Amino acid sequence: MLQIKTLNTYYGDSHILHGVDLDIPRGKTVGLLGRNGMGKTTLIRSLMGYVPAASGSVSWLGKAVTGQPPEKMARLGIGYVPEGRGIFPNLSVRENLLMSARPGPTGRHDWTYDRVLDIFPRLKERLDHGGQQLSGGEQQMLSIGRALMTNPDLLILDEATEGLAPLIVQEIWRVIATIRATGISALIVDRNYRAVLEHTDSAVLLEKGRVVLQGESNALLGTPQELARYLGV
Numbered sequence: 576m577l578q579i580k581t582l583n584t585y586y587g588d589s590h591i592l593h594g595v596d597l598d599i600p601r602g603k604t605v606g607l608l609g610r611n612g613m614g615k616t617t618l619i620r621s622l623m624g625y626v627p628a629a630s631g632s633v634s635w636l637g638k639a640v641t642g643q644p645p646e647k648m649a650r651l652g653i654g655y656v657p658e659g660r661g662i663f664p665n666l667s668v669r670e671n672l673l674m675s676a677r678p679g680p681t682g683r684h685d686w687t688y689d690r691v692l693d694i695f696p697r698l699k700e701r702l703d704h705g706g707q708q709l710s711g712g713e714q715q716m717l718s719i720g721r722a723l724m725t726n727p728d729l730l731i732l733d734e735a736t737e738g739l740a741p742l743i744v745q746e747i748w749r750v751i752a753t754i755r756a757t758g759i760s761a762l763i764v765d766r767n768y769r770a771v772l773e774h775t776d777s778a779v780l781l782e783k784g785r786v787v788l789q790g791e792s793n794a795l796l797g798t799p800q801e802l803a804r805y806l807g808v
């Protein structure tokens with residue numbers, strides 16, 4: 576569904592991504608692993624068009640989309656939940672959700688307002704609260720809910736559980752499992768590599784902007800020494 580080939584990205588003179596390949600097949604969930612600063616967010620920002628790639632290609636459903644702006648990528652069916660969340664603090668939970676509502680580009684319309692509220696009962700209880708009145712966990716849920724309301728074919732979650740209390744983290748993983756079961760493709764970045772591998776079909780590990788390990792998530796779970804070498808766990 577999404578294919579990235581030999582992507583090279585720079586910030587100024589710093590060469591951050593070195594010929595990265597990434598394949599997200601239709602309906603599959605892929606994990607993106609790596610220690611801090613290894614290039615995970617840069618890879619997402621490059622594929623979404625926030626940061627121009629110096630070379631390499633991005634294709635979506637077999638068509639080249641390299642260098643397309645983020646709004647275009649979103650319209651093509653990629654729902655991106657950035658690290659640090661993206662909600663409107665002055666709007667209510669209801670408004671935040673409804674303003675994102677649209678059918679997906681391939682006609683997908685299974686994520687309705689009611690369905691999103693069903694998977695986030697906490698949000699249902701806070702429909703009239705402003706975004707800024709929500710806890711960090713609730714803001715994260717709202718951010719994921721907003722992305723789902725666009726009925727994406729691919730959902731990208733960058734550090735969705737960052738800084739949240741353990742019970743809320745569990746809830747977010749439960750929601751990720753639910754979303755996965757609906758057949759949306761997903762790309763998931765999270766510090767908890769074990770949780771990532773348990774909730775994905777395959778995974779790619781970045782080390783200083785290079786793919787150094789990749790494979791089926793189950794198989795990677797069985798190579799703790801390799802993982803420890805790159806993740807320092």
Ligand SMILES: Nc1ncnc2c1ncn2[C@@H]1O[C@H](COP(=O)(O)OP(=O)(O)OP(=O)(O)O)[C@@H](O)[C@H]1O
Binds near residue numbers: 611613616617
């Ligand atoms: N806007 C920027 N300008 C210059 N360098 C940057 C910028 N953003 C990130 N970098 C650098 O690029 C490298 C990769 O950062 P990136 O944020 O992609 O890593 P990451 O794997 O997502 O880590 P983290 O989990 O800490 O966000 C780091 O060395 C970082 O310092």
